[in-house]
Amino acid sequence: xxxxxxxxxxxxxxxxxxQRLRLWIRILRAARAIEAEVRERxxxxxxxxxxxxxxxxxxxxxxxxxxxxxxxxxxxxxxxNVTGIIDRLVSDKLVARQAxxxxxxxxxxxxxxxxxxxxxxxxxxxxxxxxxxxxxxDAAEADTLIRHLDGLSGRIRNGGxxx
Amino acid sequence: xxxxxxxxxxxxxxxxxxQRLRLWIRILRAARAIEAEVRERxxxxxxxxxxxxxxxxxxxxxxxxxxxxxxxxxxxxxxxNVTGIIDRLVSDKLVARQAxxxxxxxxxxxxxxxxxxxxxxxxxxxxxxxxxxxxxxDAAEADTLIRHLDGLSGRIRNGGxxx
DNA sequence: GAAAAATGCTTTAAGCTTAAAAATTCTAAG
DNA sequence: CTTAGAATTTTTAAGCTTAAAGCATTTTTC
Numbered sequence: 001x002x003x004x005x006x007x008x009x010x011x012x013x014x015x016x017x018x019q020r021l022r023l024w025i026r027i028l029r030a031a032r033a034i035e036a037e038v039r040e041r042x043x044x045x046x047x048x049x050x051x052x053x054x055x056x057x058x059x060x061x062x063x064x065x066x067x068x069x070x071x072x073x074x075x076x077x078x079x080x081n082v083t084g085i086i087d088r089l090v091s092d093k094l095v096a097r098q099a100x101x102x103x104x105x106x107x108x109x110x111x112x113x114x115x116x117x118x119x120x121x122x123x124x125x126x127x128x129x130x131x132x133x134x135x136x137x138d139a140a141e142a143d144t145l146i147r148h149l150d151g152l153s154g155r156i157r158n159g160g161x162x163x
Numbered sequence: 164x165x166x167x168x169x170x171x172x173x174x175x176x177x178x179x180x181x182q183r184l185r186l187w188i189r190i191l192r193a194a195r196a197i198e199a200e201v202r203e204r205x206x207x208x209x210x211x212x213x214x215x216x217x218x219x220x221x222x223x224x225x226x227x228x229x230x231x232x233x234x235x236x237x238x239x240x241x242x243x244n245v246t247g248i249i250d251r252l253v254s255d256k257l258v259a260r261q262a263x264x265x266x267x268x269x270x271x272x273x274x275x276x277x278x279x280x281x282x283x284x285x286x287x288x289x290x291x292x293x294x295x296x297x298x299x300x301d302a303a304e305a306d307t308l309i310r311h312l313d314g315l316s317g318r319i320r321n322g323g324x325x326x
Numbered sequence: 327g328a329a330a331a332a333t334g335c336t337t338t339a340a341g342c343t344t345a346a347a348a349a350t351t352c353t354a355a356g
Numbered sequence: 357c358t359t360a361g362a363a364t365t366t367t368t369a370a371g372c373t374t375a376a377a378g379c380a381t382t383t384t385t386c
Contacts (some may be wrong), residue, residue, distance in 0.1 A: 019305045020297040021290050024197060026312040031194035032239045033319040034187060039344085049344095051372065069334060076195045078374050083336055085372080105334040105381045127184050133319055134183040141311060142182045148308060149189040152196065152299065202374085212374095214342065231365060241344050246366055248342080268351045268364040332383070343372070352363070 034133055041129055046122050051077075051085050052094075053126070056111060056119040059095060065110030067100075094118060197296055204292055209285050214240075214248050215257075216289070219274060219282040222258060228273030230263075257281060 014022070039050040048056075058074050059066060068086070072079040086109055089095040094115035100108045111119065137145065177185070202213040211219075221237050222229060231249070235242040249272055252258040257278035263271045274282065300308065 016302050016305070017290055017294040019302055019309070020300060021293050023297060023300065023305045023309050023312075024293045026309050026315075027190060027194050027197070029239065030312045030315045031190050033315065034190070036239065037319055043345090049371070067334075068336090076192065076199065077372090079334080080336070080338090080375080081373055088371080103334080103382075105379095107335070127180055130184050130187045131180040134186060134315075136315065137183060137186060137311070139179050139182055142179070142186045145308070145311060146182070146186050146189050148300070148304060149186075149193045152189075152193045152297075206375090212341070232363085240342090242364080243345080243366070243368090244343050251341080266352075266364080270365070328386090330383100330385075332381100334381080335379085337378075338376085340375095341373080344370085346368085348365105348367070350363100350365080352361100354359100354361080356357100356359085 034130070037133060038126065038129060042122065042126075045125065046118070048118075048122065051081075052089055053119075053122060055082070055085050055089060056094065056115060057123065059109065059111045060116065060119050060123070063110070065098070065108045067106045067108055069106075071109065089115070197293070200296060201289065201292060205285065205289070208288065209281075211281075211285065214244075215252055216282075216285060218245070218248050218252060219257065219278060220286065222272065222274045223279065223282050223286070226273070228261070228271040230269045230271055232269075234272065252278070 035050065042048050042050055042053050054075055055071060058071055066074070068079060068082050071086075072082045075082070086095060086097070090097060093112055095109055096112050098108050098110070100106055134142070198213065205211050205213055205216055217238055218234065221234055229237070231242060231245050234249075235245045238245070249258060249260070253260060256275055258272055259275050261271050261273070263269055297305070
């Protein structure tokens with residue numbers, strides 16, 4: 001009877017494990033929704049793909065350019081992946097490859113003037129889109145969420161917990 | 164002098180717009196880190212891709228199966244995308260296609276007994292992985308975050324704000 | 327200094343992803 | 357009924373993504 005009441009009268013509190021799974025699913029769905037929206041607008045308004053935009057955003061922070069490996073690590077994508085994206089950006093003349101003098105294995109990549117100009121325009125629009133998409137979050141909420149998510153990815157990549 | 168002090172003595176409080184952009188980047192990076200980890204483990208331990216796992220998870224909730232369009236909407240991926248994933252799951256005999264009687268355009272997809280059994284095993288491991296990866300979040304934090312993220316994706320897809 | 331290991335990048339094969347177009351079937355309007 | 361439009365799925369072309377293998381170069385080790 002007690003058991004019947006417990007299981008019937010109210011939701012059994014989901015286990016912490018289940019709750020974390022639920023959290024992961026929310027994070028994933030939120031990310032996908034925002035990504036889809038941003039990708040679509042980049043494509044329609046600027047004719048650029050999201051990965052291309054991501055690369056340009058990474059390069060914009062480093063006026064001296066980055067190596068392929070630095071890009072790959074920063075964007076958290078495989079190294080081979082970056083090659084193709086850069087190939088296309090180079091043929092669009094938005095970024096340029098140049099061999100550094102000190103290490104003949106490496107290759108340095110940077111925005112061309114044209115790439116920088118294009119990115120500046122796009123970045124402004126992009127920030128507006130995200131601002132609109134996340135308009136439900138005020139400054140305090142955003143801060144809290146950022147603090148919660150901050151380091152999460154770092155912690156995971158340094159050995160999530162056990163395993 | 165006042166201006167110089169304001170801009171020099173402390174960080175200028177980032178604008179709300181910038182803070183939301185920062186939040187978006189954290190969400191994205193967290194999602195990528197978790198995804199990479201889960202993908203790798205699914206591949207190594209079960210020989211399954213993440214999209215395949217996602218499809219099986221969707222189907223497991225619906226014993227009567229789902230149509231391709233239902234799957235596509237639920238997973239938030241394009242319809243053509245689902246076709247290929249299902250093709251491979253079918254050739255692995257983990258899901259089966261069957262034509263519904265009432266609508267000859269549609270196609271119903273469901274887990275095979277083998278697919279259900281395999282998914283049950285994987286789901287248990289998967290929940291453990293996520294539990295470990297998100298072990299920094301206690302129940303209260305998870306609740307808060309879930310509440311914050313909840314509906315976000317829904318709101319976005321129904322017209323984010325303006326635009 | 328030569329061999330071994332590590333690093334940086336590209337290539338390859340397989341699979342995922344999207345948008346757009348095509349093929350089929352259903353529904354609705356006249 | 358017939359036809360126009362909508363809905364469901366697949367196909368196509370282009371690009372993204374990964375893991376693994378291959379090449380070239382640099383660094384480490386003996």
